[in-house]
Amino acid sequence: MKVAVDAMGGDYPLNNIEGAIKSLEDPEIEIFLVGEPEKLTSNLKDFSYDKNRLQIIPSDEAIRMDEQPGIAIKRRPNCSINVCSGLVKKGMIDGYVSAGNSGATFASSAGILGMFEGLAKPCVGGAVFGFAPKTLVLDLGLNVESTPEQMLDFAALGVSQAKILYDVKNPTVGLLSNGSEPNKGNKLVKESFKLFEKSSINFHGNIEGHDIALGKVNVVVCDGFTGNILLKAIEGFGHVIYQFLKKEITDSKSSEKINLIPKKTNIMREFGGGPVFGVNGIAIVAHGSSSPTAISNGISTVSWLTKKDYVNQSIKELSSIRSSING
Amino acid sequence: MKVAVDAMGGDYPLNNIEGAIKSLEDPEIEIFLVGEPEKLTSNLKDFSYDKNRLQIIPSDEAIRMDEQPGIAIKRRPNCSINVCSGLVKKGMIDGYVSAGNSGATFASSAGILGMFEGLAKPCVGGAVFGFAPKTLVLDLGLNVESTPEQMLDFAALGVSQAKILYDVKNPTVGLLSNGSEPNKGNKLVKESFKLFEKSSINFHGNIEGHDIALGKVNVVVCDGFTGNILLKAIEGFGHVIYQFLKKEITDSKSSEKINLIPKKTNIMREFGGGPVFGVNGIAIVAHGSSSPTAISNGISTVSWLTKKDYVNQSIKELSSIRSSING
Numbered sequence: 001m002k003v004a005v006d007a008m009g010g011d012y013p014l015n016n017i018e019g020a021i022k023s024l025e026d027p028e029i030e031i032f033l034v035g036e037p038e039k040l041t042s043n044l045k046d047f048s049y050d051k052n053r054l055q056i057i058p059s060d061e062a063i064r065m066d067e068q069p070g071i072a073i074k075r076r077p078n079c080s081i082n083v084c085s086g087l088v089k090k091g092m093i094d095g096y097v098s099a100g101n102s103g104a105t106f107a108s109s110a111g112i113l114g115m116f117e118g119l120a121k122p123c124v125g126g127a128v129f130g131f132a133p134k135t136l137v138l139d140l141g142l143n144v145e146s147t148p149e150q151m152l153d154f155a156a157l158g159v160s161q162a163k164i165l166y167d168v169k170n171p172t173v174g175l176l177s178n179g180s181e182p183n184k185g186n187k188l189v190k191e192s193f194k195l196f197e198k199s200s201i202n203f204h205g206n207i208e209g210h211d212i213a214l215g216k217v218n219v220v221v222c223d224g225f226t227g228n229i230l231l232k233a234i235e236g237f238g239h240v241i242y243q244f245l246k247k248e249i250t251d252s253k254s255s256e257k258i259n260l261i262p263k264k265t266n267i268m269r270e271f272g273g274g275p276v277f278g279v280n281g282i283a284i285v286a287h288g289s290s291s292p293t294a295i296s297n298g299i300s301t302v303s304w305l306t307k308k309d310y311v312n313q314s315i316k317e318l319s320s321i322r323s324s325i326n327g
Numbered sequence: 328m329k330v331a332v333d334a335m336g337g338d339y340p341l342n343n344i345e346g347a348i349k350s351l352e353d354p355e356i357e358i359f360l361v362g363e364p365e366k367l368t369s370n371l372k373d374f375s376y377d378k379n380r381l382q383i384i385p386s387d388e389a390i391r392m393d394e395q396p397g398i399a400i401k402r403r404p405n406c407s408i409n410v411c412s413g414l415v416k417k418g419m420i421d422g423y424v425s426a427g428n429s430g431a432t433f434a435s436s437a438g439i440l441g442m443f444e445g446l447a448k449p450c451v452g453g454a455v456f457g458f459a460p461k462t463l464v465l466d467l468g469l470n471v472e473s474t475p476e477q478m479l480d481f482a483a484l485g486v487s488q489a490k491i492l493y494d495v496k497n498p499t500v501g502l503l504s505n506g507s508e509p510n511k512g513n514k515l516v517k518e519s520f521k522l523f524e525k526s527s528i529n530f531h532g533n534i535e536g537h538d539i540a541l542g543k544v545n546v547v548v549c550d551g552f553t554g555n556i557l558l559k560a561i562e563g564f565g566h567v568i569y570q571f572l573k574k575e576i577t578d579s580k581s582s583e584k585i586n587l588i589p590k591k592t593n594i595m596r597e598f599g600g601g602p603v604f605g606v607n608g609i610a611i612v613a614h615g616s617s618s619p620t621a622i623s624n625g626i627s628t629v630s631w632l633t634k635k636d637y638v639n640q641s642i643k644e645l646s647s648i649r650s651s652i653n654g
Binding site for chain 1: 458468471472503504511516535537538540549551552553556559561562565571575587588
């Protein structure tokens with residue numbers, strides 16, 4: 001299993017190195033560290049690792065967090081994220097992990113690998129609440145304005161994720177709305193509702209805010225604006241509840257349970273990210289402040305997705321759901 | 328202080344009676360129980376109370392939860408909520424509390440009392456997270472589709488609430504968005520941003536989901552669709568976190584702290600509701616399942632708002648903020 005790491009991306013470049021080396025504990029893994037060779041050589045010098053399974057792939061520097069991703073990846077064709085995407089495109093690796101500028105990962109993977117046929121833009125999603133781990137929400141922020149057709153794409157991409165990654169047989173889909181009745185919702189939700197009804201998805205109608213935590217459906221569909229606010233809101237609520245309880249309850253047995261709250265409410269940080277949905281290859285967007293464990297988990301995710309034939313299965317799912325509304 | 332109670336509204340009509348009687352502990356309070364006289368007399372017979380300070384005002388039955396509010400209040404002019412609104416209109420009472428169909432309370436109060444000049448529709452808002460008690464979010468669901476002008480109205484109504492009810496001197500206002508940068512947001516947020524910048528509000532720009540829990544601003548403005556999802560989402564997350572901790576941590580001292588979580592994450596239920604924003608009178612929308620304490624708290628809220636000259640102060644605030652963008 002060949003996995004590249006955008007080795008200079010993210011807030012803590014050394015965590016990329018440490019995470020990559022940690023991932024070599026899995027004998028199947030072979031690592032391609034992408035970045036400026038001199039810096040990488042210097043960063044690697046204090047680590048011991050199996051040199052047969054870790055190589056440096058030279059690139060220019062990574063896209064910085066303050067750069068405009070769409071512009072930067074075109075201006076700097078040899079930046080680290082483009083080299084990662086190119087390695088996938090050439091079939092040299094199975095996928096990559098980047099903790100760098102997430103917009104650049106989306107733009108580079110979409111531009112170089114291409115998107116699934118007919119898809120307007122990739123999307124991003126996943127579980128947002130660790131106590132409802134099989135409830136995926138998407139889009140989580142990439143598509144601030146969405147169309148009903150895009151909402152159906154989010155549903156299809158979510159269904160394929162739930163099937164492939166969570167082994168759910170016939171994933172249920174809900175539209176996030178301001179009430180459960182079919183007539184509830186803003187214009188986008190009302191139009192999407194009609195489209196969803198016509199499609200072959202296992203549509204459970206509108207769901208409400210509290211249904212996410214209760215895990216009422218496997219795939220929660222919303223526009224990226226709503227999803228992004230929701231994702232960050234739960235991080236904030238979890239953080240404040242945790243801070244309160246940590247101060248008030250200090251015995252070690254209880255603390256162990258209380259320490260689960262940030263893990264369950266900030267799972268983007270916990271799991272180190274997820275794949276870009278809808279591009280022809282495996283690109284894992286990791287949190288900028290990913291720990292070595294998060295990077296290593298991201299590498300394992302590439303391996304897992306590859307074994308599940310994730311990209312091809314997703315393409316099939318999208319195509320099947322789309323043809324159900326046109327047929 | 329004269330307060331009416333929509334005595335047959337809500338899931339538990341007896342709670343209205345019990346809450347009303349409880350409120351008589353405040354010697355200033357005088358109660359008008361609005362409903363079908365026979366039913367109310369029967370419901371009252373087991374209670375002892377000061378008969379000089381509690382009277383029955385006859386009406387037809389309350390609007391049921393399954394009725395279309397806008398239609399029902401017109402078809403049944405003598406329903407309990409209309410009688411309540413009429414008592415305010417005639418100056419016979421200072422305000423009222425209803426745990427009945429909330430749509431009917433909005434429609435009846437807006438129709439009979441009238442809205443603030445130029446306001447398209449009333450709105451609803453309040454704190455959504457007890458650990459950030461001075462951070463109000465509005466709209467919370469009444470205006471599923473909102474315009475930039477309405478968003479500015481929400482800001483003005485929120486500012487007046489923060490000033491009048493929470494004694495905040497110069498309340499800060501934030502637009503809920505998918506990023507803190509000025510260029511972030513959907514179309515509505517981007518247009519609202521420009522309007523907010525031109526206005527006299529103490530505008531802190533875009534805020535993100537996590538900023539609500541952190542209490543970054545006093546007034547968080549969003550469309551009713553987003554606000555409603557957020558309000559219910561935090562109820563759901565709070566509920567699930569509470570259930571988890573309650574099962575895992577059982578010592579009595581810790582339990583006391585853990586029991587605060589549902590109170591802090593479902594404050595609509597806890598506080599029994601809030602006033603309709605933007606109507607010419609005090610109408611408190613209480614939760615359908617309000618406890619006697621919630622009803623009694625609602626009655627106290629009427630008293631408190633009256634003393635603060637809430638309606639007139641809100642009208643002034645709205646007018647001042649509006650003229651700042653036109654001037």
